[in-house]
Amino acid sequence: MTLYLANILLALAWMVVTGSATFVNFLFGFALGAGALYLIRGQVGSLGYFARARRVLSLALLFVYELILSAWRVAVLVVTPDMKLKPGIFAYPLKVDRDFEITLLANLITLTPGTLSVDVSDDRRILYIHALDCSDPDQARMDIATGFERKIMEAFR
DSSP, X not given: OOHHHHHHHHHHHHHHHHTOOOHHHHHHHHHHHHHHHHHXXXXXXXOHHHHHHHHHHHHHHHHHHHHHHHHHHHHHHHHOTTOOOOOEEEEEEOSOOSHHHXXXXXXXXXXXXXXXXXXXXXXXXXXXXXXXXXXXXXXHHHHHIXXXXXXXXXXXX
């Protein structure tokens, strides 16, 4: 049994013991179960559940940071009177190879203001990205590689 399933069962048991079947009570039971499982993680023999949860949270925080930062950059570009934009499409060589990871990366890029995932090559090795300001595509590639793609690989491998 995975720790995630055990955590859900502990949350359901919490709901039965307290006699309250509300979503908030389930979340509280889930948090209590996660805390209990964290305390006995060495005896259960699986540390992956908590490490993965921490890495997924790290990816989510990176996305929120990048979302705010890129929204600010786009807002500054829009209000600048002489808008020196150089829009373009560049090819990004993918390190991720599973469909879920490619889809997640493409969606994170698309949800970030100023960028849009256009297409994936047939061999699933290149992602084509449109950028509002494509004056330095090498820097954009580096930002994606050290940001979203690295965090996705850490969280889901």
